[in-house]
Amino acid sequence: MTESETLRETLLDLERARRKERELRLETEGLLRGLEILGSITDTEAMFAGLFEILQELLGFEQAFVFTGTRVEAMHLVATTCSGQKALLWRGQEVTRQALGGEPVAVFNTAMIAEWRDLQAPRSLSATSALHIGLRREPEPSLMVCTHSEPGFFSAKHVQLARRFSMLATQALLNRDLRELKLQAFERSTRDQFFNASDDAMCILDAQRRLVQTNPSMDVGLGYEAGELAGRSFESLVVEEDRAWVRAQVSELLSGHAPVGFDARFTTERGDERRLQWKMSFDREARIIYGSGRDITEQREAEDALRVLNEELRTTRDEALQASKAKSTFLATMSHELRTPLNAIMGYSEIVLEEMVAEGDTTYADDLGRIISAGKHLVSIISNVLELSKIEAERMQVHPEPFELGPLVEEVVASVGPLFKKNDNRFELRLAQDIGELVSDAAKVRQILYNLLSNAARFTRRGQVTLRVDRAVEAGSEQIIVCVQDTGVGMTPEQLEGVFEAFSQADSSWTRTVDGTGLGLAITRHLCEMLGGEIEVASESEVGSTFRVRLPREVNVVASAEDFEQALVRSASARKMSVAPEREDVEGAQGCVLVIDDDPDLHALMRRTLETAGVAMESAYNGAEGLHLAHKLAPRAIVLDVSMPVIDGWDVLRLLRSYEEFREIPVLVVTMVDNRQKALALGADDFLLKPFDRKALLEWLRRAPQDDAGGVASSSR
């Protein structure tokens, strides 16, 4: 043996060993990386992607596939390097069983292998040779298949490497399973704790809808012993009438993806019924249903009782509304029916009285005076009743606007002056110098003052009535304090109790001797409250009374657009009134007054009144005729009723204000429909409620402009 011979052979042996070692090292490193991926990556897709990359380096395959399934005979593709290949069914046979048994199988020609003959592989997959590696046999068989287009590509070396990988992979997957099992055990333990602690019924169903597990709340709630329900059909607990419904819900859950919610009645072991409201979700992977049911039996009973109660209340409310509507209708009808004859009674009484006085005949003057006085009282009662009705129905609105309080007070005082004189009372006004402006509903403030002063005037004889109006700060905001003090009859404590109630004059005997409807103070209290204020009274019988009203300097009401519009109209009217030229009398007025009303009696009364005052009058008995005559006559003023056939007064008013030729003609709405604000908003210059005050009518005519260029006159009651 030569030295060189030994050296050459030794070199070859060494190189062979070195190659082996290098191969082994590379394989080992690759395998370890693969195992790390298997053990650490939880996302299946990412796990196999990493694994494919490493094994591709080691095995040199062209494509790789991973199949898994519950049965070897039907395994589904779960991962592949073959892009676009989604659905492949692997029918495992001998080679698969062999590979799953831990012995990788290299195939030099796939055409000879049963699995490959059965595989519906696409033509694009050129897999002449293949290597089959079992990843695990249980719980679900999992097989990796590596392919190559070259026949006999895979050799014993590949098999040897694959065998090592298969063994380690099985272990890694087992470890992974163990970790998952531990995690699941932990989760199950946690779940069980919630399960046991919950007050709601909770259960787990298998895909056949059998109860696998129930919590104590469910057992106890349905009257069963712990564990007694396990294995029973969920639906068997449901009362028969609800069973189909429940079955449909659970079927929907099993076939769909979203959780379902439903409630149904359940029969307890004792035989009674409980209604449970369920929410259920389906764990598609584990094939189990989680259910949580809340016992809503009592809640549902309470809801049912409440529903009945609500129904009763709704009926009662509807009846009340109906009654209220009937009452309003009645009041409106009564108002209309009473005012119409009263209009005639009072009007003609006044005319007769005036004519008799003019002729020097006073025989029936007192009697006529009483008729007129009684009529006024009746009108007052009607007005107050309607007003109170509106207040109580909350149909009366507050229309705030800025106005100077001083002039308003003086105006009211002036209007009440005759009453003081009538009872021979002294009156004193103490108006604070800097009383200034008030932002409130002027009409209501005016009414409050009028009611209190007229009240004091009527219940005081030959005494003293004092009105004080001051500013004050109360509850952090500016207030107006109005005090009306009299030295009248006063009230006893018992009388004081109901002083602000309707029809509760302190002494019923006064109703026989003193004018009054018994509604004034009730209305006053409501008006004060509507304006954000209050009223109180201090009184002593036979000594006198003091009414104290507090009103906020600025009323806090959110006005509607309509309110605002009306306020603007009123404001504009007020401004025009202040600049309107006053006329000395109406006799000298040019043109006629057109009266549009469907009541012939009113026309007669109006004609007597106007013609007596020297004013010519033309009559129209419905809206259409009125418009025609207005166009024909160009009257100096129009007196307009509201309730009329053909075209009602509101529409006539709208038309009058929409045509240029009528726009400047003053219109006075005289009606039984108490809606002054609407009349003004639609363009009326003033409003009188029937039975109308003849003097007020003449006064309005006196103030109304009569030249073509004159502004629209307006006045307030």
Added chain:
Amino acid sequence: MKFASARSVARDPKVAAHEGYQVLAQRLGAAPDIIFVYTTETYDTAAVNGRLAELAGGVPIHGGTSCQGVMTDEGVASDQGHGLAMMGIADAEGAYGVGVSEIGESPREAARRAVQGALSQAGRPGQVPQMLWLMAAPGCEEELIAGIQELLGSKVPILGGSSADNTVAGQWKQFANEEVFENAVVVAAIFSSADVDYSFHSGYEPTAKRGRVTRAEGRVLYAIDGQPAAQVYNAWTGGAIDEELEQGGNILGKTTLFPLGREVGTIEGTPYFQLSHPDGLSPQGGLTLFSTVEEGEELVLMTGTVDSLISRAGRVGQAVRDIAASEDKEIVGSLVIYCAGCMLTVQERIDEVAREMGEVLGGKPYIGAFTFGEQGCFIGGENRHGNLMISVVTFLS
């Protein structure tokens, strides 16, 4: 997995078969899953195989005749050119099959049929075996290898030897299960539960004498570099066959230490060679060989010594052992093919070969045959048929 070897020099073929099988079964402690059996031509091989098949009861049997003796881990079994050895493998987790085909007109087709038969018997049709173990009649081994590779690809190691007789008189036989053939290829498909390692060595060193084949036909080399091959060879060897060139005759014994090599590949610049053993002279001044050469191939005169032929078996075994140790594995058994020409060259020192082989394999069972051609897989993965080679397969577990 367990290996066991047995041998017999009993003259009666059935007795020899019986003795061998009894020992085999006893040593295995179980029925074998495959039996490799080699006998000298002196046996009634049909009787041997018939009896063995009877005893083994359907177990695959692979084998053939060996030149003048056989060897096992117990040494060379040869009683005046008469001997029998067998190796049994009990491997319940493995799979083994033996296929055979008469070579006939198409060696390649025969080889493919034999492989398919072996795979079929192993119950692994279509599967890539760990390796194939061959026993064929000498003459067209290259074609057989090519045929196998056409079927399985080139990555399956193909190892084995060509059947031999005692006097190169064409009395060689091939055994497949209970049958005996004279011109067949027998293939064992091995799917063992153990790893296998293999080596294919020559034990010869290249010289500076090189030339290109300018005329060849099958296994007759007519011309090297345009010159009669026998003359060229004689010149390269310094007149080793002067006598035969003048008088004619068998040159087998004189050329054993000077085979012709063809470079198969290199490892880190170190070439390795496939050898061709000249055994006679052709009338046209050519050399007849035990392997096929092709025109255009470069031939290198190789040289060896008796010592290297003796030591190489141990060195191959040692290399396998080192690899086993590096993989933390143990040798459990081996199949050895040792060139009959080499065996004839080392003569009585063949016992040293057997002993050294036994020692490096750690006393584990092995069986060896002396063949007229060796097939093996080189370090680069090339499956080749060669002469004067040693081919060893070692099972590691």
